[in-house]
Amino acid sequence: MRKRITLLLLLPCGLLFAQEKAHIKKGNDLYKQQDFAGAEANYRKSIAKKSQTLEGNFNLGDALYKQKKFAEAAEQFNKIAGASNAKPVLGKAYHNMGNALLEANKLEESIAAYKKSLISDPNDDQTRYNLAYAQEKLKRQQQQDKKDQQNKDKNKDKDQQNNDKKDDKDKKGDKDKKDDNDKKGDKDKDKKDQDKNNQDKKDENKKDQQEKPQPNKLSKDDAERMLEALNNNEKETQDKMKNKKLKGVKVKVAKDW
Template sequence: MKQLIITTYLVLSGIAAFAQQEKKYIHQGNEWYKQRKYAEAEASYRNSVEKAKSSIAGNFNLGDALYKQKKFDNAAQKFTEIAASSGNKQVRAQAYHNLGNSLLEAKKLEESIEAYKKSLLNNPKDDQTRYNLAYAQEKLKQQQQQDKNDKNKDKDKKNQDKNKDQRNKDQKDQDKQDQKDQDKKDKDKQDQDKKDQDQKDQQGQQPQPNQLSKEDAERMLEALKNEEKNTQDKLKNKKAKGVKGRIVKDW
């Protein structure tokens, strides 16, 4: 992958005449900048701008000091103002280059590409700007592909969630139907058990055909005894009144 060439332009020499005090602050800011003390450099450049608000050197170097402190939005605003106000093509080219770097660091790829293109319009021979433009375009392509992949993943996940929800719904419906069938079976069994118990209770209360109750059996036994007694009595009576025996005279 191509590596970004982080190069920002710093105006070290005067572009136009400015007051002695303004020069002093810019010179002091440049010294801080060389020592990588960018906050101190920013303060000095701001002082120079207060003395001469239209100072290209003061404003340009202030934007660069902001960039070095990763204050990319503030730096981008400063370079945009310079590019819009300067009539010098070289200054505009450098301002747009730095603007492109600021926007790129802020992850604003499409805007950074436009800034690099504007820089090249003002200075077509700037290879660093051309390189950074290619880098930003490649990053944008990767981002778009990643966004597409993420979108597809989100779509797949939504479909999976939808299918999962449908499966859960189907399972709940099936569970509900199974429970309903089981409840019906339980009720049918309870009804059958109750019916069987009622029949059993009814059979216990009413003797079945060819089956005598204890009381009926005792009455029939008593009747048989009485009938047998009557028969014995009749036999006895008959014996007593039977044919007279032959009388043998002994004369």
């Protein structure tokens, strides 16, 4: 749908009701000069004593809209519609109310206001166009919201899958770590048992060596006894040899000169 620049501009319907009253006239002048705050102040003064004044109330809604006070403007036009039975007034009030709600992005409420305007004035092409525009905008917004929700759900499922994978990985890692620790524990136990067996063998060999006589190794006492025996044998042998020699020697008697 082609968007027109004048789509959301308020129709100058409120200004059609301008009277010769001082505050309304001054407000209208300021409105034309785009001094919308000044216009608002004068319109409020125009309805201060006579709150049912149609001209002042309608133009006040226009001034609020121009200042982007869309919530206040919509409320003002709704109040006008509620206080009137005239179809021209209702058509214009609901039209401007729909514009204010559309600017406030209250699309469903603006569509309802445009439909009420068309009931009072079915031949208003500007209201019909604004209604179609609001409906199309709502449709696109709903489609975007649906798409955003689908993406959100998709990302949520993806995050859940990633979390599940992470949990599985963590569990596997814990299990592998436990298995490695168990294997290491078994290995350390085997090594400890082997070291103990080796130490027991060493202690046993050492004990056997201490208890078993060592060949070619004499104690101090044994060495002294053997040495004494050798000395005795040698002495006996020497005595026998000496006696043997003496027995066979001829004694020569020296001549007595």
